[in-house]
Amino acid sequence: NAxxxxxxxxxxxxxxxxxxxxxAQDMNHEYMSWYRQDPGMGLRLIHYSVGAGITDQxxxxxxxxxxxxxxxxxxxxxxxxxxxxxSVYFCASSYLGxxxxxxELFFGEGSRLTVL
Amino acid sequence: xxxxxxxxxxxxxxxxxxxxxRCNYSSSVPPYLFWYVQxxxxxxxxxxxxxxxxxxxxxxxGFEAEFKKSETSFHLTKxxxxxxxxxxxxCAVRAPGANNLFFGTxxxxxxxx
Numbered sequence: 769n770a771x772x773x774x775x776x777x778x779x780x781x782x783x784x785x786x787x788x789x790x791x792a793q794d795m796n797h798e799y800m801s802w803y804r805q806d807p808g809m810g811l812r813l814i815h816y817s818v819g820a821g822i823t824d825q826x827x828x829x830x831x832x833x834x835x836x837x838x839x840x841x842x843x844x845x846x847x848x849x850x851x852x853x854x855s856v857y858f859c860a861s862s863y864l865g866x867x868x869x870x871x872e873l874f875f876g877e878g879s880r881l882t883v884l
Numbered sequence: 885x886x887x888x889x890x891x892x893x894x895x896x897x898x899x900x901x902x903x904x905x906r907c908n909y910s911s912s913v914p915p916y917l918f919w920y921v922q923x924x925x926x927x928x929x930x931x932x933x934x935x936x937x938x939x940x941x942x943x944x945x946g947f948e949a950e951f952k953k954s955e956t957s958f959h960l961t962k963x964x965x966x967x968x969x970x971x972x973x974x975c976a977v978r979a980p981g982a983n984n985l986f987f988g989t990x991x992x993x994x995x996x997x
Contacts, residue, residue: 772927803987808893809989810890810988810990811928811974811987812987818983858927858928860928860985865978865979865980865981865982871978871983872918872930872933873928873930873976875927875928876927877926877927878925878926878927
């Protein structure tokens with residue numbers, strides 16, 4: 769069982785370039801999310817989705833776009849990269865909270881992005 | 885709104901000593917609480933979770949946490965630290981019925997041989 773798969777694991781961009789971080793899960797989870805991890809700041813929510821065709825903004829959405837065309841996939845797009853977007857990005861998924869239970873998140877292994 | 889505060893960004897303990905990592909939560913309703921561990925260059929792995937079934941929660945690798953409503957705390961403990969416990973630990977909170985988890989800023993645990 770693959771769980772949550774992120775690609776690429778490492779990427780270096782120049783300021784102004786665009787790129788897409790891919791995320792796929794095979795657990796049939798309705799909820800998917802993207803976080804960024806920066807030293808001393810923990811994990812901050814960028815965007816999330818509660819199902820195909822539905823996305824919403826988290827705590828730090830500026831500079832990022834997402835879409836959810838299928839249950840399995842939730843790509844994160846940087847349209848014009850900036851040095852402030854240098855970070856480690858994590859994709860995570862879970863069942864919806866309304867199903868009951870704690871609904872813990874399952875994480876991918878992360879994508880380390882450097883913007884020069 | 886829910887939030888968690890982790891006291892101490894770095895904690896050092898000797899091998900075999902007690903591990904205590906602190907987490908205090910803020911929530912208008914009884915929340916779900918989680919501890920995750922992150923080993924170097926890896927993703928986050930669930931250690932344990934509080935779901936209101938029991939206030940003392942046992943997790944993997946010998947860790948446990950106690951939910952104390954009166955203190956709004958969910959501290960993580962382990963009786964005897966091992967070198968392999970060196971990692972970063974995150975506390976997180978989620979409101980019942982909600983979807984988003986909110987994380988603390990993390991505590992890096994160093995184990996001294």
